[in-house]
Amino acid sequence: MVNVTVQRxxxxxxxxxxxELREQAGIHAGSMLNAEYVxxxxxxxxxxxxxxxxxxxxxxxxxxxxADYNGTYQGEEWQTAPSVGGEA
Numbered sequence: 001m002v003n004v005t006v007q008r009x010x011x012x013x014x015x016x017x018x019x020e021l022r023e024q025a026g027i028h029a030g031s032m033l034n035a036e037y038v039x040x041x042x043x044x045x046x047x048x049x050x051x052x053x054x055x056x057x058x059x060x061x062x063x064x065x066x067a068d069y070n071g072t073y074q075g076e077e078w079q080t081a082p083s084v085g086g087e088a
Contacts, residue, residue, distance in 0.1 A: 030058040 004015045022028060025046055032047040051058040 032060070 002018050002021060004017070006013050006015055017025075017027070027033065027046050030051070032049050034045045034047050036043050036045075049060050050064055052061050
């Protein structure tokens with residue numbers, strides 16, 4: 001077990017995960033984790049997500065983000081917006 005300290009970073013707070021624990025868990029900067037509170041303990045689980053490099057950042061692939069999308073979403077916001085003229 002390793003003790004860590006919650007630190008303030010700007011308007012946020014976080015912890016640094018020591019290298020040994022990151023290597024054991026197979027996570028690195030940019031890894032996505034699922035966090036939950038269970039019986040008085042904060043539990044982190046790595047999320048297995050394929051990523052792509054955009055500049056200096058690794059981000060989830062669009063194909064994976066939309067994997068469950070079947071194209072049936074019908075936005076309704078346009079039905080409540082006031083007319084501003086020139087609409088078809």
